[in-house]
Amino acid sequence: MTADPAKGDDATPRVVLVTGATSGIGLALARELAAAGDHLALLARSKEPLDRTASECRTAGAASVTTFAADVADGAAVEAAVRDVERRQGPIDVVVQSAGVAAYGRFEDVPPEVFDGVLATNVLGTANVVRAVLPGMRDRNDGRIVLIGSVVGALAVPEMSAYAVSKWAIRSLARHLQIENRDRSGVHITLVTPGGIDTPIYPQAATYNGHVGKPPPPIYAPETVAHRIVQSLNRPPKRLDVGITNAVMALGFALLPSLYDAIVTPLFNLVTKERENVPPTSGNVLRPNAALNALRGRHPGLTNLRRR
Structure with a gap:
């Protein structure tokens, strides 16, 4: 196989587990990793989109593809999927936990089961994935764990409490994992903090404020995030920011809280809400909505930092 710059001099196909692999960043990652010739294990809640993604990846050049229709919030299902990957494709070299859901609305307006559902997928799901792969990586002293956080994991934003709390938790978990695994020089944990990314998470989100959300500017393509992640795997950073305004927002939140x-x-209401009269809906938080799975959302004219 032709050497890939993301792999350094070693062109041996990696075994990569991608969760949330049928939409947004997860789908973009699956496609890019397939083009690099890796062995892919794809996990998402709905079988038909998984089958479509697997077919695309095989055509794009993946060394092999296995699929698992499972919810990351189901720890037993995640554990079973990881053991199956190891039997079929070998030890997992890289896992990217990109499965995630969101909810909009004031805290008191979001039903408890929806709030809990966001945390179950985003926080407990992340813990389940890490729990299933980390022991093997530590035993081998080799592996990459990539957790998809968000710029709001370092901010507070109105009417997104469940999502923001979940991303704060993922940021905390990533740091704890980094500290606890300093004794394994070959095990790397990377927190990815995207800014505004044009993915279907916005039209798929639970909504209890009458609006459909949209990504804040500057908006990037999911392929940009995927490409940055793949390019980072050879020398994994502890944190990978995708968004030129992320640091400014986090700094303003930390240093100038009253002004922030x-x-x-008012700024959030202006730039992150579609002006639509939307009835309350749990979106895809409690159950998947495969019809809305796609690579991108509906906000063209993106800033795309992708470089080949």
Whole structure:
């Protein structure tokens, strides 16, 4: 196989597990890794989109593809999937936990089961994935764990409490994992913090404020995030930011909280809401909505940092 710059001098196909592999960043990753000739294990909740993604990846050049219709919130199902990957494709070299859901609405307006559902997928799901792969990586002293966080994991934003709390938790978990695995020089944990990314998470989100959300500017393509992740695997950073305004927003939140609080609500309402009269809906939080799975959302004219 032709050497891939993301792999350094070693062109041996990696075994890569991607969760949330049928939409958004997960789908973009599956396609890029397939083009690099890797062995792919794809996990998502719905079988038909998984089958379509697997077919695309085989055509694109993946060394092999296995699929698992499972919910990351189901720890037993995740554990079974990982053991199956190891039997079929060998030890997992890289896992990217990109499965995630979101909810909009004031805290008191979001039903408890929806709030809990966001945390179950985003936080407990992340813990389940890490729990299933980390012991083997530690035993081999080799492996990459990539967790998809968000710029809101370092901010507070109105009417997104469940999602923001979940991303704060993922950021915390990533740091704890980095500290606890300092004794394994070959095990790397990377937290990816995307800014505004044009994925279907916005039209798929639970909504209890009458609006459909949209990504804040500057908006990037999911392929940009995927490409940055793949390019980072040879020398994994502890944190990978995708968004030129991320640091500015986080700094303003930390250093100027009163000013941040005064401007964030009107600014958030202006730039992150579609002006639509949307009835309350749990979106895809409690059950998948495969019809809305896609690579991108509906906000063209993206800033795309992709470089070949």
